[in-house]
Amino acid sequence: MSNEKTIKSALISVFSKDGLEPIVKELNKQGVTIYSTGGTEKFIKDLGINVVPVEDVTSYPSILGGRVKTLHPKVFGGILNRQNHDGDVAELAEYEIPQIDVVIVDLYPFEKTVASGASNQDIIEKIDIGGISLIRAAAKNYADVICVSSVKDYAEFLELISANNGSISEEDRKRFAGKAFNVSSHYDTAIFNYFNKNHEEAALKISETNGKVLRYGENPHQRGFFFGDFDELFTKLHGKELSYNNLLDVDAAVNLMLEFKNDAPTFAILKHNNACGLAQRDTLHQAYVDALAGDPVSAFGGVLISNKEIDKATADEIHKLFCEVVIAPSFSAEALEILKGKKNRILLEIHDVDMPQTNVRSCLNGVLVQDRNNVTDKAEDLKNVTNTVPTQTQIDDLIFASKICKHTKSNTIVLAKNKQLCASGTGQTSRVDALEQAIHKAGSFKFDLNGAVMASDAFFPFPDCVEIANSAGIKAVIQPGGSIKDQLSIDFCNENGVAMVMTGTRHFKH
Numbered sequence: 003m004s005n006e007k008t009i010k011s012a013l014i015s016v017f018s019k020d021g022l023e024p025i026v027k028e029l030n031k032q033g034v035t036i037y038s039t040g041g042t043e044k045f046i047k048d049l050g051i052n053v054v055p056v057e058d059v060t061s062y063p064s065i066l067g068g069r070v071k072t073l074h075p076k077v078f079g080g081i082l083n084r085q086n087h088d089g090d091v092a093e094l095a096e097y098e099i100p101q102i103d104v105v106i107v108d109l110y111p112f113e114k115t116v117a118s119g120a121s122n123q124d125i126i127e128k129i130d131i132g133g134i135s136l137i138r139a140a141a142k143n144y145a146d147v148i149c150v151s152s153v154k155d156y157a158e159f160l161e162l163i164s165a166n167n168g169s170i171s172e173e174d175r176k177r178f179a180g181k182a183f184n185v186s187s188h189y190d191t192a193i194f195n196y197f198n199k200n201h202e203e204a205a206l207k208i209s210e211t212n213g214k215v216l217r218y219g220e221n222p223h224q225r226g227f228f229f230g231d232f233d234e235l236f237t238k239l240h241g242k243e244l245s246y247n248n249l250l251d252v253d254a255a256v257n258l259m260l261e262f263k264n265d266a267p268t269f270a271i272l273k274h275n276n277a278c279g280l281a282q283r284d285t286l287h288q289a290y291v292d293a294l295a296g297d298p299v300s301a302f303g304g305v306l307i308s309n310k311e312i313d314k315a316t317a318d319e320i321h322k323l324f325c326e327v328v329i330a331p332s333f334s335a336e337a338l339e340i341l342k343g344k345k346n347r348i349l350l351e352i353h354d355v356d357m358p359q360t361n362v363r364s365c366l367n368g369v370l371v372q373d374r375n376n377v378t379d380k381a382e383d384l385k386n387v388t389n390t391v392p393t394q395t396q397i398d399d400l401i402f403a404s405k406i407c408k409h410t411k412s413n414t415i416v417l418a419k420n421k422q423l424c425a426s427g428t429g430q431t432s433r434v435d436a437l438e439q440a441i442h443k444a445g446s447f448k449f450d451l452n453g454a455v456m457a458s459d460a461f462f463p464f465p466d467c468v469e470i471a472n473s474a475g476i477k478a479v480i481q482p483g484g485s486i487k488d489q490l491s492i493d494f495c496n497e498n499g500v501a502m503v504m505t506g507t508r509h510f511k512h
């Protein structure tokens with residue numbers, strides 16, 4: 003190992019004292035001089051270990067309620083000096099500055115304080131100034147100093163110092179410096195985002211510290227990574243590693259099923275981010291059977307999601323299908339046993355947490371950001387625009403179809419009947435193509451579209467869609483409205499006894 007340095011002194015200033023004890027004991031065993039701040043100093047003293055208060059170095063007390071305690075040339079000189087620089091060494095001696103070889107800091111918990119709903123004043127007080135400066139200084143001077151900036155790194159640091167009698171290589175010091183700048187930049191991002199809640203500054207700062215290298219990206223020749231806290235949303239119960247495409251499907255499935263979160267048992271099957279089967283029934287087993295009937299061909303290799311615990315009867319059915327992922331709020335013990343029967347099948351228990359309220363995607367040489375589409379069409383939002391008004395059953399189906407439509411790639415047309423997805427046209431370049439695709443698909447799986455309803459993600463520019471739908475037996479339509487030619491579609495519906503409602507809300511999904 004190159005340029006090993008033996009630790010002789012350490013500055014420790016931590017908010018949370020968790021996990022510190024073994025480190026302090028090891029440093030003490032190795033005869034390291036420990037400098038420390040108020041609460042940390044007391045913690046170390048209480049362990050019966052010698053510690054030098056940082057005030058003895060600075061000859062200043064902690065002032066302004068702790069806002070200034072380590073911010074002093076004698077502290078930062080001790081960290082930032084270059085040990086191979088004669089001028090620095092001379093100045094250290096001249097000003098009686100002690101050399102500091104290790105800095106261990108745990109910052110004030112800014113993000114946790116914001117998340118707790120604390121007052122602005124409490125949040126401001128949790129902006130760590132001294133700690134972040136110590137981290138940056140120690141990391142900058144990794145040539146001589148090692149910086150431990152997170153509890154997560156304590157175990158590794160302890161191993162390093164125990165294994166080599168307190169001697170640490172430059173590679174390790176540099177690696178820890180990288181970790182330190184990860185901590186400091188994440189911390190500043192959180193602070194900026196708190197100050198920039200209303201986007202006064204035209205800047206986007208995203209900091210995800212839980213990165214994961216995926217097997218590959220969308221295709222095997224592309225690299226892929228996921229940056230996010232998967233474990234916050236799911237408990238993975240079984241199966242292989244999730245791929246890039248699995249993650250996209252899981253995202254689509256979760257967002258779709260949130261529409262039915264509090265409804266009767268609902269089951270959805272997705273392929274390539276779109277629902278190819280979805281049904282709502284009195285039992286989950288029946289919901290699954292009827293979802294699968296929507297398109298048993300596409301369901302092969304799909305992602306499955308339910309809004310209720312998966313029971314044995316449903317698991318028995320699912321087990322007959324080759325599917326990549328099954329997501330549910332919970333699985334009964336028997337269901338789990340059955341579904342684990344396929345080694346690679348991924349089983350995810352979804353937690354009851356909110357999805358992010360912002361969508362981000364790459365665009366040109368930058369990123370596009372928008373609010374989440376939080377509008378779900380409800381019965382009270384529907385405006386009857388035709389002489390024929392929909393029946394209650396049709397209204398239920400219209401809302402059901404509109405929820406699926408909202409989560410299907412544009413242009414889309416969704417056909418549904420009795421709370422079952424009959425077929426959809428997805429991602430088509432014209433609305434007529436989407437409708438014709440849906441009718442054709444419904445025909446291939448022997449759906450009788452007489453009495454089915456149609457949902458469209460955006461308005462009908464011409465009356466052609468209602469004309470085609472009527473010919474297929476569809477008698478109720480939901481769409482946002484807003485075309486200058488809306489009246490042509492309304493007139494056709496009136497002449498043919500079709501009920502049409504408008505929502506006023508477009509649900510494009512590109």
Ligand SMILES: NC(=O)c1ncn([C@@H]2O[C@H](COP(=O)(O)O)[C@@H](O)[C@H]2O)c1NC=O
Nearest residue numbers: 017039040041042069071072073131132133
């Ligand atoms: N003001 C300073 O000079 C200063 N120096 C270190 N701190 C922080 O004080 C905390 C430790 O305080 P204590 O040892 O008193 O429990 C750490 O979170 C550390 O990041 C400071 N506090 C905030 O900026």
